[in-house]
Amino acid sequence: MIKKLLRSVREYKTASLLTPIFVTLEVIMEVLIPFFMSRIIDMGLEQNNLSYTVRLGVILIIAAIASLCFGALSGKYAATASAGFAKNLRHDMFHHVQDFSFSNIDKFSPASLVTRLTTDVTNVQNAYQMIIRVLIRGPLMLVFALIMAMGINMKLSMIFFFAIPFLGIGLFLIAIKAHPYFERVFRTYDSLNNTVQENLSAIRVVKAYVREDFEDKKFYNISDKVYHQFRTAEKIIALNAPLMQFTMYTAILLISWMAAKMIVGSTMTTGQLMSMIVYATQILSSLMMLSMVFVMIIMAESSANRIVEVLDEESDLKNPAHPLNSVADGSIDFDNVSFSYVNDPDKSALKDINIHIHSGETIGIIGGTGSAKTTLVQMIPRLYDTTTGQVRVGGKDVRDYDIESLRDQVSVVLQKNVLFSGTIKENLRWGNPNASDEELVAACQLAQADEFVRSFPDGYDTYIEQGGTNVSGGQKQRLCIARALLKKPKILILDDSTSAVDTKTDALIRKAFREEIPDTTKIIIAQRISSIEDADRVIVLDDGRIDAFDTPQQLLKTNKIYQEVYQSQVKGAKEE
Template identity: 60%
Template sequence: MVKKLLSCVEEYKKTTALSMFLVIFESFIEILIPTLMAIIIDEGISQGRTSVVWQLGILLILLALLGLFIGALSGRYAAIASAGFAKNLRKTLFFNVQKFSFSNIDKFTAPSLITRMTTDVTNLQNAYQMLVRIMIKSPVQFSFAIIMSALINPNMVLIFIGIAPFLAGTLIFIGRKVHPIFERVFRSYDHLNNIVQENLHGIRVVKSYVRQAFEIQKFQNISQIVYKRFSKAEKLLAFNQPLMQSTAYICILLISWVGAHLIVGQTMSTGELSSLFVYTFQILISLNMFSMVFVMFLISRASAQRVVAVMEEESDLKNNDVALTTVADGRVHFHHVFFQYPTALNHRVLKDISFSAETGETIGIVGGTGSSKTTLVQLIPRLYDVTDGQVELAGRDVGDYDMDALRQNIGVVLQNNILFSGTIMENIRWGNPQASKQEVRNACIMAQADEFIQELPDGYQTYIEQGGSNVSGGQRQRLCIARALLKQPKVLILDDSTSAVDTKTESKILETFRTKLPYTTKFIVAQRITSVQDADKILVLDNGEITDIGAHNQLLQTSAIYQEIYEAQTKGFGEADAK
């Protein structure tokens, strides 16, 4: 785990090493100061030698200023190194997430990934900065102070050696109790982020149903859980500081008692005792710093495990060693396909799916709620991989293609029509970043979007808010269709992508597909029969199985499910919930 994290230090290795070197130098200077103080007391003040006091006093001030400068410089380099480490860590996480399949994202969930890239990385950044400075300074200063104390009086070192096991045992006990609590705290943060994200995303629904009080209570409940778990951990950690202070007082009392006897016995000078007190404080300060690092380690250890889990996660979908980069045509064939989600290993949502679609054909897909229509079309661009069976495109298994090349030849308009912050032009060019303005407009004309775009004050330069909140649902769908058309795909998949469009506009879009896309294979998942009734083939799904395949008129005679949907939509009962 540590090796994986340190791989993100990269170009900041020199900065880190320089900060560490300066910390050691700073500690060495701090160790010299008590020795100079002892000489000033014993050879200057006690013997009345003013010149010694002045000379060593000036040297003492210069060393103090030098230590201050080196400490500040070390802190600066440590801050740069830790910020760079965090930057690289976030980059590594984000880049790896971009490789994830849908199943990988389902495993972690979006709110959890956000928490790991923000809160957890920040914890690791703070821990790294403390590691570079305090974790180095603490043992170095402790070792130097012990050595200098031993040179003054070896017996005094026994005091520290006697207390060390007690301190170590107590810290280990606290650590074992606290670490599991912090693991639960960060899982609660994931839940908290999920609630906030869900609320903000659906704020219009919340206000429409006057559910603000319910959402506030839900937020307060999870906030209270986070508070209780964090408070429990902090209560245990609170013992750390009193423990260190008590240890400091005990050490000072013992050194004072032993030192007084040694001075009376004339085996130790006043200056040596004074410097010994300073070294004692340095030893205790170094132990206190170590305890601070220990606390930070407990917090960051849970974060490190969560971050490394994302770094080590490999996509379920991988390219073959020799992957095809060219898709010849839009022929699609399903051969006895079975599929189950990784999180539901004992439940197959698609069962023995077999059908063929020739180049240029339009395939309609209808069925009841939960019949796995969306899952079926997501197997074509390998958003998921089949569990058993085979999906072919242009006569080759989709797994034989380079994934980027495969998806570049498949235009997908998913159920959730997502637009990103930016202009309309920028959003549509997601389909082809190199497309000209005229090509973008042609795609919008085909998607019946050009007319309403031209009516906007800034036309194609109109700024789209996050999620497309400043355009209607039907406009958002048409923009997403235009984005997919700009790819000039071999296969076009519309997953309930015209549900918010009026029937007249939808009819124009489908007519355009028939006349303008003769060599593109089209899959239309729809709730309305009117969306698929002119398709070459219509698949009727029920509980993950194809119950019927045929044209509209044929299915009206042979498919009970299709008849039920058709009658519900044509006899005034309202549209069936066929999704």
């Protein structure tokens, strides 16, 4: 795990290495300061040696300034290294997520991925800064101060050999006790983020059904759970301070009591006592620093595991060793295809699919809710891989293609249309980054979007708000169709993508497709019979199986499902 995380340090290795170097120099200066102060008291002030006092005073000031400078430099490089490490780690995770298949994303959930990219990375960043600075400073200060204390008085130094194990064992037990709570709280964070994301994305539905109180209560319950878990963990961690204070003051009292006897017996000087008290503070403070680092590491360990889970996740979809980079035509073949989202043959969404589509055909797909219409078309651009069987595009198995090359030739307008914040031009150029303005207009004309785009004051430079909230559902669908057309694909899939447009506009779009892109294979999933009545053939799906595959005219004579849909829509409309 650590090795995988450290790969993200990269160009910040220098800053990461300079931090402990400056920390070491800072500690050396801090440990020398009590020594110089002791000498000033014993050899300068008590002996009335002014020149010696001034000389050591100057050295003391230089050491203090040097300690300050080294501390500032270590802080600067630690901040640079940790912030850079976090930046690279977020980039590596986000870049890796881009290669995930739909099934990989389903495994983690979007809310969990957001938590891992934000909260978890921040925890690891803070821990990394503590490790390269405080975790170096603590042991060095402990060792150097202990050496100096032993050099002054070995008998008094023995107190530390009892205090250090006592404090160390106590801090270790506290850390072990708190760890499970931090693990649980980060899992609860996923649920909290999921609730917020769901609420904000569906805020119009929430307000339409006046469910604000219900959503508030749901959020409060999860937030309260986070609060109680964090409170329990923090209550355990809070024991650090009293344990530290008890150990420190007990050690200082013992040193003062024993040293007072030694001073009376002339076996110890006042300056040495002052130095011993300072070194006692440094030694015990260094243990407190280490306890803080351990707490941070405990919090970060859970986060680090969650980050590495994402980095270790391998996409289900991989390119072959020697991929094909060109698609011959828009022909599509399904040979004995079955598919299960959970890799369980008994829970298949698609069952024994056999379809043969010629290049340039217009194919309609119809079926009830849950009949696996969307699942079927997602096999074509290899958004999922089949569980059994084979899908061929252009006569070749889709698994033989380079994934990007295949998807460049298979344009999908998904059921959930998404526009990104930016101008209409910028959104359209998702389909083709190098498309000219003329090509944008031509695609919009095919999708029947040009007219309403030109009606905006800024035309194609109109800014689209996040999620496309400032355009209607039908306008959003037409812009998404235009975006797909800009790829000039050999296969165009419309997954219920004209459900929000009126029947006249729907007919105009289909007419434009017939006349302008006759060689492109067009697959149209629709709930309206009118959207597929002029298709060459229609697939009727029922519970993941092919119930029929024929021309609309023939299906109207022979297929019960198609007849029922037709009667409910066409005949009902005529009666009205």
